[in-house]
Amino acid sequence: MTTSKKTSSRAACALLAAVLGMGTTPAWSGAGQPGHGHDAAPAQGHMMGGQGMPGQMMGTQGMPGHHGAAPAIGGPGKAADVTRTIDITMQDNFYEPAEIAVKAGETVHFKIVNKGTLLHEFGLGTAAMHAAHQKEMMVMMEHGMIEADRVNHERMKMSHGPGQMAMSHSHGADQGSVLVEPGKSAEIIWKFPKEATLEFACNVPGHYESGMMGPIRIK
Amino acid sequence: MRRLMLAALAAILLAPATARAGTYDLTIGTAAINVAGKDQTAMTINGSIPGPVLRFKEGEDLVINVTNTLAEDTSIHWHGLILPYQQDGVPGISFPGIKPGETFTYRFPAQQAGTYWYHSHSGMQEAVGMYGALVIEPKAREPFRYDREHVIVLSDWHPDDSPHKILSNLKMSADYYNYQKRTLSTFVDDAGKMGLGAALADRMDWGDMRMLPSDIADVSGYVFLANGRNTEQNWTGLFKPGERVRLRFINAAAMTFFDVRIPGLKMTVVQADGNNVRPVPVDEFRIAVAETYDVIVRPTEDKAYAVLAESMARTGFARATLAPRMGMAGDIPANRPKQYLTMADMGMAHGDMAGMAGMDHGTMGQGATHTMPDGSTMAGTRHEGQGMTHAMPDGTTMKGESHAGHSMPAQPTHTMPDGATMAGMDHSAHGAPASGDKADPFYAPGSGLMPKAAEGGKFLSYADLKAIKPLYPDRPAAREIEVRLTGNMERYVWSINGVKYSDAEPIRLKFGERVRFKFVNETMMTHPMHLHGMWQILDNGSGKYNPAKHTISIAPGKTVEADIEADAEGEWAFHCHLMYHMATGMFRKVVVERETAEAVR
Ligand SMILES: [Cu+2]
């Protein structure tokens, strides 16, 4: 039960990455993307590439087109292409509206505000992706990285080495998922594919299960 | 135009007034039931076991007429409801009771929402059928969503003996119903495992306690019921695959704690004792006598799912079925092995026996998978700060998948950002899912009652219950009242602080004060302590999010604390909800009164 101070943060980072990498689907993968910000610990890599390769260290090399192997859920969109703005209100524990309809290939600007008392996520993905993400969030909660009503940035830092932007592993507007603390707001610009069976969901433990999810109908 | 106006008028007329009044009629009588192969007489409310599900709306002014057609006095108590004490239905405390042939009219507002229940508080009528579910629909939208709901009332029925016979049998010999006696051969086994000396010491200690190590339940022989049906009668609730189903579980048993699971379904606990909690996904939960838990499940397959409520002593099941069509049945597995109390449950584990206390650290550090031993549920208090470190021998596990393929850093240990393991943690869970078994801090380490999910995974702990919207602002209690749970097993007398009800002075609380009840369980039984009229805010380490409960179960050898906001003037019952513990004296009157000067004013 001894811990080397020197290696602890790097190792923890690898652990978290391993945790998050497990079964991660590429929607939340951001490894190697410019500005992802994990250059401080290259040895461990940040296995958020997912790529359907659990059980394997991922390098930090750029992964252009890393959504390629994934179900086509779309990707970050350009502000100039936005044809529709959808306001999303988060409550404990549900969204308003309860479902979303978009046009095939449309770029949508989501403006999300958390009016509840708990931490919530707005994530875009397939049901299977959400199911995988729920397991990750459970581990993050068990380790104090997320708490009921906030993201514990210290814990995230501790597990990632100093100065790192931990949450961007699995959450980030460019990955179709944001964690929003009570009273705060966030935005996502997302270009939807021509067709897909998608849900928007909160994967904070217990929230999806209690109904904090809804269908995205692509017409 | 005219049509529009009419529509508007109709809308006005249909809009609920600020308080609706609802009138309900209940008739207390008897009926034959057959849950043990023969017709037997039960005491019933509106002719059935359980009584009807009463559905109220929050804010509704209730008028409930209860007519007694029995040849003896009766009463109805509204379990968990906040109401004027004269409406609480406890004979001798809130009112004189309802005489044969009389109708008593209860009037009170429904000022809360959630799943509750109601039962007789006269004699031992509750044990022979007088209980039912009570559901109050909230005014505001709930913090969860579901497509349909079912109420599941769990209970026990004794096919051989009446409550009075059971009590006199217990008084004659406290182990009258103890069918699980350990034998000479288990002694020889133990002697082999722990050494002859330790085994002898163990037996002598049990002798000193005048108890047997198998006394998990005082009464056995029960038939267990779900909504009044035994396992063959198989109460069935319907669903369409993919629907979210809310199950409102109520334990209306006289003496039985149940461990509830639905093989193949994760249950998300959303409410405990009527109050919303942050959702907790679990595989199994224990429901003490008189508690309620609401869970949400989402069965996706077109098949029958068994709802299994196994008695804590592992003597049998109540079984219900969730199915897409009637006529289907979920499978009933074998009972789990019998559980035995350990020295830990006596609150006196011996040094030389610590190893037998279920603390298996043996697998630590081997194997490629393990559960994160973060101890973060240890009464929830160890989360904060300090940046404690913990050596993790390897990569971590998600849902028991092997990480064998992960190339982990050469350094085999690393820091976890949260709390380290502490004494009492059960490392035997290594290899289980990350969200899986941990020692429950609400049981003595090594307790024979320590819950463990039958099929692996997460077993709900009191430590997981966190209020979504606390009912009261957090503040320190002005004083502490020690509530020692005591008993003389040999004479089958149960008591509080060594004094049984008939000999005791009431507990007096000042109106407006916050007091802390410190429950110290000095017995080997688990006691679900119920306070009428006011919430008990369970200190599970969640601070201002500590959950408010009407019933708090205290395991053997444990001390559990709860705060009470004394905001309800009057005289209230406070008791263990095990029928034969309540009946023999584990009961107090609690008086909430204004200080004289204030009363005069
Ligand atoms: Cu008791």
Ligand SMILES: [Cu+2]
């Ligand atoms: Cu009571």
